[in-house]
Amino acid sequence: MEYEYPHKIESLFDEATETWSDIYAAKNLKGQVVQIAIPREEQEPEQIAKAFLRKGVSLPSKDVRRGPIAAAAQVQAPIAHRAARAGWHPDGRAFVSFLHVSRSSRQKHVIRPPEAALTGGASELRIQGDLKGWQSFARLAKHSSAMFATLSAVFAAPLLTLVKRPPFALILVGPSRCGKSSAQLLAGSAMGFSREEQLPNMNATSAGLQAMAVAFNDHALLINEVGTAAGSKKSVYDTLRNTTYALSNGQDITRHPTWLGASTLGGATYSSIQVFSSEISPDEWAARNNDSRDPGEQARLISLPVLLNGQDSIFDLPPGDKTGEELKQWCKEQFGTIRQNVAEHRGTAFTTYTDYLISNRKQCVKAARGHVRRFERKFDATGRSAIERDIIGKFAVLYAGAVIAIEAEVLPYKPKRALSLIITACTAALGSVPDPKARLSENVKKLKRFLESPSIIDADACSKKQMKLISQSDGFYTKSEDITRYTVRAELFTGIFKTALDVRTVLEWLHSEGFLETTKQPDARKSNSWAQSQARWPDRSRPRSIVLQLPRGLVSLDII
Structure with a gap:
């Protein structure tokens, strides 16, 4: 033998x-x-x-x-x-990806990818087919601002370190089956993914998600469907918020020395662009939890609506001759094209791009900074909030990634088209930034319309017989000198508004204006019991109620 x-x-x-x-x-x-x-x-x-x-x-x-x-x-x-991990090698002469290492001719040694890279779906990555085959269906992103922004994130992620910008996240927001996952899959195919099921998801612990971020250092991290997070739907926001801060902080948790890998991964810094998907916005998730997002979180996790220009799918820029059923069929065919081709052509786009970055590192750094400034100048900063300026800066990095990928002959687009698509996506993201004052104003108007409705009885004008029936009404009001006193059933007051957070915000505003009759102060708990009282109704009952004292009647509610 x-x-x-x-x-x-x-x-x-x-x-x-x-x-x-x-x-x-x-x-x-x-x-x-x-x-x-x-x-x-x-x-x-x-x-x-x-x-x-x-x-x-x-x-x-x-x-x-x-x-x-x-x-x-x-x-x-x-x-x-x-390599110790994926991303830029410490000497700057190599970029380490999961299946490929782009190496400068000045790099003395051959560099292999790290074993720890096979985390969070990275074990599913493959390099198959060729760049032209991938480009043939990557061209579809020209019909979708959100899809192009998602694809650009793949090429922008390695630039964060070069242009010294912090990690951030996008969240694609839109109803089920509108194309969010297809956008993530197209972007994932540039790196080597071929199926939606291979993408990382939120069904992981916070430590697990951070481990993924370390593994995907200097890469885009595509996390499918926020709704898969462990726990109740109401608690999804807590997971999302904690994940956002953990990932955007760029610092892994410090682990106990006995944990396998603690010496190399625990406390490691990382940089990435995360792209989540969700059927509802982060602000809606927060509202479901009777909470609101603070400005820092809004700048870290940017909500990007995918249904634009009145379209029913992520393709907000379809061919002009497609309408109605023909348009629906066209959209269906494009989604099919993406899913059918990603397995045959994947991974080549990102490896070609990182080879280009390594071969032209100095020029790319200078170009990236110029592209960022050029994009930021497209938006007038006058009167914009710090959050809005921050969001513009992050979309500027996406634009820089797209243009350098075009210069590397990886993305089959013209820079002018890329600029238009990213500007549209950025404008949509800016439009999704909530305006707390405008929302409060709208909710106070809802309250006024409710108090004006026939269901709120004028107790002063009631006969004795009508007074006995007042217990069946939603509420009543009485006038005394210049003050009109409204009493409304607490459970019905809550039903006026869309979310529990809206209820609380309105109550706190009423209290701050001196319109709410209560001896208690707003507390940190999410309950609104502090605002309720057991006022006596004309039929001598004492249901839990919200009592308002308006000095000028309902006109008092017009001041906001």
């Missing part, structure tokens, strides 16, 4: 653990090449032999195999380094 002895092909230095091992190779019983890393301190011939026997490699008896394997262990093989 003819044997193939293991032979040393590489000496590997692991930058994460700062340890050495030798890589040996041999063919197994199926004729497949098996590679095994053997620690330098465990290279007795019999230790090497046992490792390969376990992998199905045929070897002769101990006495026969000892000499050839010992000789193989003495060979001086080429040196390679295994």
